[in-house]
Amino acid sequence: MTESDKKSSLWQQIKSQMRQKLTDAIPAWMVESRLRALLRYLLIFSSLITLFSFVFHVLMAFEGRSYSIIDSLYWTLTTMSTLGYGDITFTSDYGRFFSIVVLLSGIIVLLVLLPVTFIELFYEPWMEARAASRLPRKISRRTKDHIILTNYGAITMVLV
Numbered sequence: 001m002t003e004s005d006k007k008s009s010l011w012q013q014i015k016s017q018m019r020q021k022l023t024d025a026i027p028a029w030m031v032e033s034r035l036r037a038l039l040r041y042l043l044i045f046s047s048l049i050t051l052f053s054f055v056f057h058v059l060m061a062f063e064g065r066s067y068s069i070i071d072s073l074y075w076t077l078t079t080m081s082t083l084g085y086g087d088i089t090f091t092s093d094y095g096r097f098f099s100i101v102v103l104l105s106g107i108i109v110l111l112v113l114l115p116v117t118f119i120e121l122f123y124e125p126w127m128e129a130r131a132a133s134r135l136p137r138k139i140s141r142r143t144k145d146h147i148i149l150t151n152y153g154a155i156t157m158v159l160v
Contacts, residue, residue, distance in 0.1 A: 034121045041117050045109055052076040052102050059095045080106025 053072040060067055067075075067088065075088045079102045090096050149156050 034125065038117070038121055041113065048105060048109065049073065049076050049080070052080070052105075055098060059090060059092070059098055063090065063092055063095060076102060079103055081110060082106060 053069070053076050056072040056075055057067070060072075071088065078085055079099060082103065084103070090099055
C-alpha cells in the first residue's frame with residue numbers, strides 16, 4: 001500500500017466516523033420533520049408565485065394588455081424579490097395596489113421567513129450536531145475531584 005493510499009484510506013475512515021457522529025446526533029424523526037417543514041415552505045412559496053402570476057394576468061387583461069406566462073412569472077419574481085426593474089408596470093390603481101401586496105409578501109416570504117427557516121431547519125441543527133460531536137463521551141476512571149464545564153456563562157464565571 002502506497003503512502004497516498006494510506007492517506008486516502010485514513011481520510012475515508014475519518015469522514016465515515018464524522019458522518020456517523022452527525023447521524024447519531026440528529027435523530028431520524030428530526031430530519032424527517034425538518035424536510036417536511038422545508039417542503040411546506042416551498043409549497044407555500046410556489047403557491048404564492050402561482051396565485052400572483054394568475055392575478056397578474058387578470059389585472060393586465062383588465063388594463064387591456066396581454067403578457068405571456070413567462071412574463072407573469074418574471075414580473076412576480078422580480079417584484080417579490082424587490083428588484084422591480086420597472087419594465088412591466090400597472091397603470092390602474094388596482095394594479096398598483098396589487099404590486100404593493102406582492103412586494104410586501106415578497107419581503108415577508110423571502111427576506112424574513114426564508115432566513116428564519118434556513119437557520120431553524122439547517123444551521124441550528126448543524127451547530128448542535130457539531131457541538132455534540134465535540135463533547136467527550138467517556139471520562140477516565142482515574143479522574144477525580146474535577147468539575148467539567150460544558151458552557152461558559154454566569155455560573156461558570158463564579159466557579160472559575
